[in-house]
Amino acid sequence: MLLIGRPRRAAIYFFYDKDGVVDNYISYQLSDLRRNVDYLLFVVNGRLTRQSRENINSYVDDLIIRENVEFDVGAYKAGIKFIGWDNLHKYDEFVMMNYTCFGPVYPFKEAFDWAASEDLDFWSLIKYGDNYYTDFKKTEHGYILGYIQSSFIVVRASLLRSLEFRQFWEHLPPINAYEDSATHYERLFVQRFINKGFKQLVYINPDYLHDVQEYSLMSYSKDLFNKFRCPVFKWSNFSTQYKFDTFGEHSFELLEFLKTQTDYDTDLVWQSIIRKDNLFDMHFQNHLNRILPKDYSILDKPDRARKVLLVMHIYYQDQIPIILKYCTHLPEYVDVLFTTADNAKKQIIAQFAVKVGLLNRYEVKLIENRGRDVSSILVGAADRVFDYDIVFAMHDKKSEHYEPYSIGLSWQHKNFENLLGSREYIENIITLFDEEPRMGMAFPPPPYGIQIFEKLIGAEWTTAFNATAKVLMDFKIKVSYSVDKQPIAPLGTEFVFRPLALKKLFAGQNGNGWSYEDFPKEPNHADGTLLHGIERAYTYFAQDAGYYPVWVINDHWAAIELDNYYQGWRLAKWRNWQLKQKQNKPVKPSHAKRFLQKLINTRATHWIGMTLWGLYRTIFPKSRRK
Numbered sequence: 001m002l003l004i005g006r007p008r009r010a011a012i013y014f015f016y017d018k019d020g021v022v023d024n025y026i027s028y029q030l031s032d033l034r035r036n037v038d039y040l041l042f043v044v045n046g047r048l049t050r051q052s053r054e055n056i057n058s059y060v061d062d063l064i065i066r067e068n069v070e071f072d073v074g075a076y077k078a079g080i081k082f083i084g085w086d087n088l089h090k091y092d093e094f095v096m097m098n099y100t101c102f103g104p105v106y107p108f109k110e111a112f113d114w115a116a117s118e119d120l121d122f123w124s125l126i127k128y129g130d131n132y133y134t135d136f137k138k139t140e141h142g143y144i145l146g147y148i149q150s151s152f153i154v155v156r157a158s159l160l161r162s163l164e165f166r167q168f169w170e171h172l173p174p175i176n177a178y179e180d181s182a183t184h185y186e187r188l189f190v191q192r193f194i195n196k197g198f199k200q201l202v203y204i205n206p207d208y209l210h211d212v213q214e215y216s217l218m219s220y221s222k223d224l225f226n227k228f229r230c231p232v233f234k235w236s237n238f239s240t241q242y243k244f245d246t247f248g249e250h251s252f253e254l255l256e257f258l259k260t261q262t263d264y265d266t267d268l269v270w271q272s273i274i275r276k277d278n279l280f281d282m283h284f285q286n287h288l289n290r291i292l293p294k295d296y297s298i299l300d301k302p303d304r305a306r307k308v309l310l311v312m313h314i315y316y317q318d319q320i321p322i323i324l325k326y327c328t329h330l331p332e333y334v335d336v337l338f339t340t341a342d343n344a345k346k347q348i349i350a351q352f353a354v355k356v357g358l359l360n361r362y363e364v365k366l367i368e369n370r371g372r373d374v375s376s377i378l379v380g381a382a383d384r385v386f387d388y389d390i391v392f393a394m395h396d397k398k399s400e401h402y403e404p405y406s407i408g409l410s411w412q413h414k415n416f417e418n419l420l421g422s423r424e425y426i427e428n429i430i431t432l433f434d435e436e437p438r439m440g441m442a443f444p445p446p447p448y449g450i451q452i453f454e455k456l457i458g459a460e461w462t463t464a465f466n467a468t469a470k471v472l473m474d475f476k477i478k479v480s481y482s483v484d485k486q487p488i489a490p491l492g493t494e495f496v497f498r499p500l501a502l503k504k505l506f507a508g509q510n511g512n513g514w515s516y517e518d519f520p521k522e523p524n525h526a527d528g529t530l531l532h533g534i535e536r537a538y539t540y541f542a543q544d545a546g547y548y549p550v551w552v553i554n555d556h557w558a559a560i561e562l563d564n565y566y567q568g569w570r571l572a573k574w575r576n577w578q579l580k581q582k583q584n585k586p587v588k589p590s591h592a593k594r595f596l597q598k599l600i601n602t603r604a605t606h607w608i609g610m611t612l613w614g615l616y617r618t619i620f621p622k623s624r625r626k
Contacts (some may be wrong), residue, residue: 011097012076014045014076021275022048022049025102031150040061040206042060043064043075093154096153096154103264106262110231123200125152126148128148160161215513218250238273250287275479279479287551291555292555296424297424306434311339311384313372313380315394315395318399325356327356327360336360339365339366341369365380367379371518371519372395372535374493376395389499394415397415417554419552429442429552436550443495444497457568467532468532468540471537479536505534565595
């Protein structure tokens with residue numbers, strides 16, 4: 001069927017969010033879709049907040065809020081029933097779209113204009129290739145046939161007004177699981193109507209990519225933008241693990257392409273994934289790692305208008321010379337607040353500041369010896385941090401519990417080098433905060449040195465998960481976190497942050513801030529305390545405020561880090577293999593045991609052997625044998 005004149009279109013937009021929140025990317029999407037349709041019905045599975053309802057009111061004609069059942073299929077069925085077949089038949093095209101795509105990167109009008117000139121009965125934006133690899137409801141063909149993207153399907157009047165289309169919806173079996181939706185709706189839609197003589201086309205059909213990966217919209221979105229001006233990209237680009245398909249470059253390159261080559265606002269992406277994702281998944285999928293030059297500034301003339309503060313807590317007197325040496329790397333516009341619990345150390349800090357020629361404006365503040373580096377920032381510096389745009393929070397970490405002690409010193413050295421390694425590097429970190437407005441925290445990667453790799457990898461929570469969960473619950477932080485997924489946290493409590501990202505934490509549980517009495521008394525050598533809970537909770541507060549954290553490292557140390565990871569994994573794998581070999585190695589019985597077994601297995605000596613075997617078991621009980 002060809003369209004004649006200006007077509008009239010109706011659309012059903014399906015939406016679901018566990019919190020009932022319509023993110024800005026959907027409002028942007030609806031505004032563009034609205035320019036191409038005459039009637040728009042918004043169908044919600046679950047619930048919708050009052051603010052979200054107000055945000056979409058100007059784009060939609062009608063709104064349905066229904067029980068969260070039967071996924072998108074149930075929503076479309078409910079929408080069709082609401083509109084009514086007679087009313088629906090008045091339109092030339094019927095659009096079914098859902099919330100699982102970002103965009104449009106390029107206006108939907110381009111796709112609608114293309115379709116208007118084509119002789120077809122239904123169309124979509126893109127087709128998936130045949131899938132020979134996924135064991136998901138294998139069909140009679142032995143593989144999953146290619147199918148069109150179900151998140152955007154347009155049905156022309158020739159199909160819309162047909163008996164076959166109506167019967168399809170009225171006879172659909174119950175949809176109780178995602179697999180039912182995919183099997184009975186998504187993956188049968190094309191073949192069912194093609195087999196009945198209806199003609200289908202797709203706006204983009206990159207056959208050359210189907211031999212590489214059947215789901216090109218997921219792994220090759222950048223290619224589809226570059227070559228075909230694809231209007232959308234999937235939300236799952238930033239939430240579905242890529243480990244089985246690629247090396248993981250696609251989501252990273254996609255964001256960079258959108259940011260530099262299109263007008264699409266990538267903040268629409270970040271707003272949504274920060275609100276919904278687990279930090280570990282967000283970090284892993286989007287590679288929130290930043291490697292910065294140590295020896296030169298990213299900008300020829302760094303912006304020095306930013307107000308920056310370093311809060312440095314000092315407990316160990318022997319660390320004062322080391323710390324003050326690093327402080328000389330600070331650009332002169334960075335203010336410094338030293339905190340210590342000892343008046344003698346206060347005097348020594350001031351003396352060394354003069355000795356090393358510290359040019360920065362600084363203060364040495366006495367605080368209570370309770371809460372350590374955590375109370376230093378949350379109590380001691382609380383009256384200062386919100387006067388600044390960016391704050392470095394550091395302390396003299398020695399980690400004396402590691403044996404040999406050199407491991408702890410290496411960890412300290414790593415943190416200092418990757419936060420205060422040089423003037424140029426510090427300015428690069430400040431520039432990074434300017435370039436990434438959604439970045440709320442930056443800190444070095446965990447201490448995955450070869451010596452402690454096996455102990456720490458996968459055990460980053462240590463015994464602190466419950467303490468962290470309590471902090472987050474007490475403050476009503478509702479982001480996703482799980483004991484099964486590692487925390488992306490500044491282990492060692494040395495990091496850079498935007499004060500606005502941690503505003504809720506600084507306010508304290510009662511809104512009046514923290515006091516030293518909130519923290520455990522000294523001496524305190526236990527793990528899993530409030531201090532360790534806050535250490536792992538910082539980033540979740542930032543996420544709750546709409547920011548993401550990054551691992552930051554200088555280019556010199558990156559060479560060391562790469563070998564630590566590689567050799568750490570190799571050593572862990574080798575030791576695991578050795579352990580399995582030891583467990584599977586058959587244990588040779590002793591000479592006495594072999595002799596007794598021979599007696600037992602011989603008919604003539606069986607009863608003598610059994611008697612002696614009982615005596616043997618009495619003398620050498622099983623619990624003592626290996």
